[in-house]
Amino acid sequence: MLQVKDIEVRAAARLLLAPISFQVIPGDRIGLVGRNGAGKTTLTRILAGEGLPAGGTVNRSGQLGYLPQDPRSGDPEQIARDRVLGARGLDQAMRRMRRAEETMATAGGSTRQEAMDAYSRAEAAFVAAGGYAAESEAARIAANLGLADRVLGQPLKTLSGGQRRRIELARILFSDADTLLLDEPTNHLDADSVVWLRSYLQTYPGGLIVISHDTELLDAVVNKVFHLDANRAELDIYSMNWKRYLAQRETDEKRRRRELANAERKAGQLMAQADKMRAKATKAVAAQNMAKRAEKLLAGVEGERVQDQVARIRFPEPAPCGKTPLRGFDLSKSYGSLEVFTAVDLAIDKGSKVVILGLNGAGKTTMLRILAGIEDPSSGRVELGHGARVGYYAQEHETLEVARSVLDNMKSSSPNLNDTDVRKVLGSFLFSGDDVEKPAKVLSGGEKTRLALAMLVVSAANVLLLDEPTNNLDPASRAEVLNAIRTYAGAVVLVTHDPGAVAALEPDRVLVLPDGVEDLWSDDYAELVDLA
CATH class of the missing domain: 3.40.50.300 (P-loop containing nucleotide triphosphate hydrolases)
Incomplete structure (x- = not known):
């Protein structure tokens, strides 16, 4: 569970998010959306405890699992399977069991007996942490994310960037965390794995915040939407699913346009009347009051929101080259x-x-x-x-x-x-x-x-x-x-x-x-x- 109170987010001097309070409780599946650079990743890093807010507090209770966009965690020499199992502490017990097995296979006498005793202690710790059923669960999660058993047996340093990221995702899903923060979890997943992940998150009982540009995932999973508006540095909270959010955003924008048009029409009438009254000295004060009413009327209407800017991307005109560069x-x-x-x-x-x-x-x-x-x-x-x-x-x-x-x-x-x-x-x-x-x-x-x-x-x-x-x-x-x-x-x-x-x-x-x-x-x- 997350309790966020008056949190303010900045990048250097630039305000990314004005003070806001919210909570994430079990059953909340929140889609955090907004244009690139709005501050979504910065906000999730702060929620995960990997960054500090400019103001306000974040209170965390229970275990939290965080998948950043570019996970670089884990010892490069570590076996991928151990990285996943480590989310519940199973990796250490398994390593002790392996070492004991190796000693039992080669040693004799008292050394072999010591290894057998060490194996028993390690196995007891392994069982206490979930044991073979948990190991099977981890393997099942990994397989559904497209990680073959062969891959799980390799050191992390031998894996591709996509495989490393899926190992981290498998680790976090296996962790049994109370709250998940997932930043673009479908990157590097094949179609079958994306479908499986949607189903997994649909039934996830804890709290969830997911950043994703996969609208099918958002449509299938989220029951709340947090829209981070980069132009206003504000977080708009919609307690509804993705499709209703899209419809509500459109409805709200039409309402704002309508309210602005009405306010401009009424303000125009007031200003026109004020201009006529200014011609008479006896009515100058009344004219000034009428003009203030017009200004106040316009100030009280939000109007259309500024549209997000989009980068203008054009690849270069290629330099001359030979037939086969x-x-x-x-x-x-x-x-x-x-x-x-x-x-x-x-x-x-x-x-x-x-x-x-x-x-x-x-x-x-x-x-x-x-x-x-x-x-x-x-x-x-x-x-x-x-x-x-x-x-x-x-x-x-x-x-x-x-x-x-x-x-x-x-x-x-x-x-x-x-x-x-x-x-x-x-x-x-x-x-x-x-x-x-x-x-x-x-x-x-x-x-x-x-x-x-x-x-x-x-x-x-x-x-x-x-x-x-x-x-x-x-x-x-x-x-x-x-x-x-x-x-x-x-x-x-x-x-x-x-x-x-x-x-x-x-x-x-x-x-x-x-x-x-x-x-x-x-x-x-x-x-x-x-x-x-």
Whole structure:
């Protein structure tokens, strides 16, 4: 349970949320919505105890589970299964049981007896924490999130960004927390996992706040909507489901327009009468009072609310290049004995559009990182053709230097632009004033997406490597990205779970991993996009 009293949220000097009080009790399933950069992620971090409000208090009772947009938790050497089981403390008991088993298998005499006693103690602790039934429950949750048993047996460092995020989601759902705070939980989930998650959250008995741009999830799950209005820095609370909220918002806007029109009409009549009365000295005071009444009438009406701004996203005019700006020869990637993909050949021709498909963990992100020169293949090589300029959009935003400011990140990607031009581009991506001086680490997922895309815009790249470019975006910003993909004249290699992004790209070829099969695009492959 959360009790929030007079909480105020700021980013430096900028007010994100005026003081507001609310509570989250068992059975509340709240959709927290608003445009990118409104402060949703900042608010949830504060609710989770990972940030401090500018004012007010947050009281937490019971266990809280928090899924941030970019989870980086866990020891990279830790086994994925242990990371999930650790939510209930089962991992430590299981590790002690494994060590005891290893000793029992090799030792004898008193050492073996000590190991047997240690195993008994560890097993008792394991059973007390839920035991084998809890382990089975964790495995079931993981499987429903698309995590195979093979993946659960791997160290975290060997997993893709999408797999790591699903491990964190599995851990939080398994934790049996009283309150869940989930920031974009459907990112990196395939279609079946999204359907399962909707069903799970529909029956979740605790309190829930979910940030999501997946309207089907919101429609299926939430029974309250908190709308964070960035223009007013206020939280509008609707105690109703998603469809009723949408209808109520439209009704409220029509009412505000109607009230404003009526107030303007009446105020106009009062001002006209006041102007006539001012001509007579004996009625000057009455005229002044009438004018004040008109001003008061207008001041008491809210009127239409300011529409949210949308970033103007247009990818660069590509620099001239040769016929085939990017090639990969016999590319393979392994982590120890784990083979991700082998012997993949591909050629990215000038202006070509390629989609990389494959199940989660098939190596799609790894392939893009290798093509971008960020990661080395285990074997094979990448060659750049004449005039090739590669721009890479990373789904985890690791291309951003998080300790540096928004402005400095942009300057590093566009050394030939002067300060004024850089600020102009940032302004079109909704970074203005003091916002450009913020360190990238404090940005929300949507803001990081906008910054990374802005850096691509000034790069003059002729090959774009895009890894889930529509994640974390509100519907209006997503539409801008899709249009930018649609109109870009250079080559694109795209990894996405978003069928709309593939439709916008109009691909001519597909690369299927881990087999490395390269084929002409057909609509048959479209059915695999949201399963990948």
